[in-house]
Amino acid sequence: MPHKSPHIDFPGQPLLGNANRLLNDALNFMSEMSNTGKKVVSFKIGRETCYLYNHPDLIERVYRSKQKNYERSDYYDRLKPFLGEGLLTLEGPKWRQQRSVAQPSFKGSCLKEMTDQMALSADQNVKALINNATNNKHPVDMIEFSLSITLDIALRTMFTTQLKEGVLSKLYDAMTVALREMEKKLWSALPLPMWLPTKRHRRYKRAVGYIDELVLDLINERVKRPRGETNDLLEAIIQGEIDLNGKNNIDQQSLLDQVKLILVASHETVTSSISWSLLCLSKHPEWHTKLKTEAETVLGDNLAGFDDIANLPLSKAFFEEVLRLYPAAWSFSRKTIDEDVLDDGTVIPAGSTVVTAPYIIQRHPDFWHNPEGFDPARFLKSDDKLQQHPFAFFPFAAGKHVCLGNRFAMLEGVIILSSLVRAGEYHLLPGTHVEAEPAMTLRPKAPLLMTVHPQQKIDQKKQAGAA
Numbered sequence: 445m446p447h448k449s450p451h452i453d454f455p456g457q458p459l460l461g462n463a464n465r466l467l468n469d470a471l472n473f474m475s476e477m478s479n480t481g482k483k484v485v486s487f488k489i490g491r492e493t494c495y496l497y498n499h500p501d502l503i504e505r506v507y508r509s510k511q512k513n514y515e516r517s518d519y520y521d522r523l524k525p526f527l528g529e530g531l532l533t534l535e536g537p538k539w540r541q542q543r544s545v546a547q548p549s550f551k552g553s554c555l556k557e558m559t560d561q562m563a564l565s566a567d568q569n570v571k572a573l574i575n576n577a578t579n580n581k582h583p584v585d586m587i588e589f590s591l592s593i594t595l596d597i598a599l600r601t602m603f604t605t606q607l608k609e610g611v612l613s614k615l616y617d618a619m620t621v622a623l624r625e626m627e628k629k630l631w632s633a634l635p636l637p638m639w640l641p642t643k644r645h646r647r648y649k650r651a652v653g654y655i656d657e658l659v660l661d662l663i664n665e666r667v668k669r670p671r672g673e674t675n676d677l678l679e680a681i682i683q684g685e686i687d688l689n690g691k692n693n694i695d696q697q698s699l700l701d702q703v704k705l706i707l708v709a710s711h712e713t714v715t716s717s718i719s720w721s722l723l724c725l726s727k728h729p730e731w732h733t734k735l736k737t738e739a740e741t742v743l744g745d746n747l748a749g750f751d752d753i754a755n756l757p758l759s760k761a762f763f764e765e766v767l768r769l770y771p772a773a774w775s776f777s778r779k780t781i782d783e784d785v786l787d788d789g790t791v792i793p794a795g796s797t798v799v800t801a802p803y804i805i806q807r808h809p810d811f812w813h814n815p816e817g818f819d820p821a822r823f824l825k826s827d828d829k830l831q832q833h834p835f836a837f838f839p840f841a842a843g844k845h846v847c848l849g850n851r852f853a854m855l856e857g858v859i860i861l862s863s864l865v866r867a868g869e870y871h872l873l874p875g876t877h878v879e880a881e882p883a884m885t886l887r888p889k890a891p892l893l894m895t896v897h898p899q900q901k902i903d904q905k906k907q908a909g910a911a
């Protein structure tokens with residue numbers, strides 16, 4: 445009997461499979477696969493057969509009930525030329541060691557301290573944005589603004605440092621070049637090896653060189669200081685390295701990889717979420733007013749503190765709705781260790797790549813009312829939450845690799861929003877159509893040009909009206 449190849453739902457082109465569609469039209473392609481209504485959809489990338497898991501039950505399987513059988517896929521190795529061996533690219537004992545070193549820096553008491561720095565940075569950056577916009581009267585690229593505020597917050601909270609204006613903007617330029625190159629490598633059927641001296645590779649290497657030098661300076665400066673003098677994530681990472689290898693055998697490469705990974709993971713994702721939040725504020729002015737009223741009532745003119753966050757439920761729901769519709773980590777994959785036989789009998793062979801996509805599941809019409817509509821109130825209704833499948837919303841993944849900074853990111857989102865709505869109004873230039881760019885993170889396509897106007901206080905407006 446000749447061997448019959450299993451049916452592939454989306455075979456794509458010979459040799460390439462769907463690599464080109466994933467590079468150029470990923471969201472439509474994934475939506476098409478999801479619209480088949482099948483729980484598991486098979487497709488090719490190059491010669492490899494991959495599987496899209498298109499049901500929250502299967503997301504639960506990957507990240508909870510069968511998580512031991514689902515490891516990070518080989519696609520994460522493609523990030524290593526830039527990110528090296530850090531939490532996002534590792535599995536096994538090395539991952540566990542790094543995670544146990546970093547985890548304590550994100551517990552409640554540390555988050556409480558970090559909140560003050562976040563609020564201060566948000567306040568200063570938003571005030572600078574409003575001042576510049578008022579003086580220059582030019583539209584502002586809100587992606588640039590989001591990048592600079594999130595990088596500033598990451599550096600202040602986790603590394604207790606601040607970069608000068610010029611250095612900060614050079615750093616995010618370099619980050620942009622490096623990340624864009626990694627994105628190209630991520631989906632390519634046959635990624636070009638980095639040693640090939642193409643113009644793009646040379647540009648990429650210059651960018652990575654700049655980032656590495658800056659991060660190494662930060663590390664070396666700290667290593668020289670007495671241990672324990674500063675209490676932050678950088679200190680925990682250095683101490684972890686000393687505990688592992690001894691004071692005289694510090695592995696600089698490992699320190700560089702760990703710090704760089706956190707810097708990238710923490711600012712790129714939040715940048716995308718803040719950019720989308722600004723777009724949603726501009727498109728849904730009624731929500732701007734609700735958030736502003738909430739922030740003014742709870743905070744007045746004060747900076748937000750850790751204990752205030754629980755009193756800003758509308759801002760939290762708004763940020764959650766942004767993460768539902770525009771999940772920064774829009775898709776990520778795992779590899780089966782052993783064959784997995786699903787409940788309906790579908791066989792997923794050992795070593796298969798399985799794609800899980802918040803962008804797809806969080807807009808799935810079987811699990812969400814009005815899935816494409818922007819409605820933060822859905823996160824406030826307890827009855828709706830009960831109807832919702834617990835794995836229909838997973839912007840931070842779940843299980844052992846759940847985002848290390850999930851609580852940090854939620855705090856940061858709410859704090860930045862509460863500063864933005866109190867200080868200004870943000871209007872997309874008329875006639876602008878904003879497309880989503882599914883790169884390493886899901887971003888609005890740059891530039892995201894908006895006009896910025898200083899905000900009047902609600903009671904001032906009332907007084908002006910009465911007069």
Ligand code: HEM
Pocket residue numbers: 531532543705706709710711713714717771772773776777839840841844845846847848849850852853
């Ligand atoms: C809105 C913002 C964020 C989103 C949507 C997000 C999403 C995610 C997701 C989905 C993962 C799992 C990826 C995978 O396993 O393939 C992840 C992992 C990770 N995230 Fe985040 N993240 C955000 C912000 C942050 C922040 C602020 C930090 C740092 C403070 C951070 C640090 C990390 C790290 C270190 C990992 C790897 C965890 C591990 O495997 O142990 N993230 N994130």
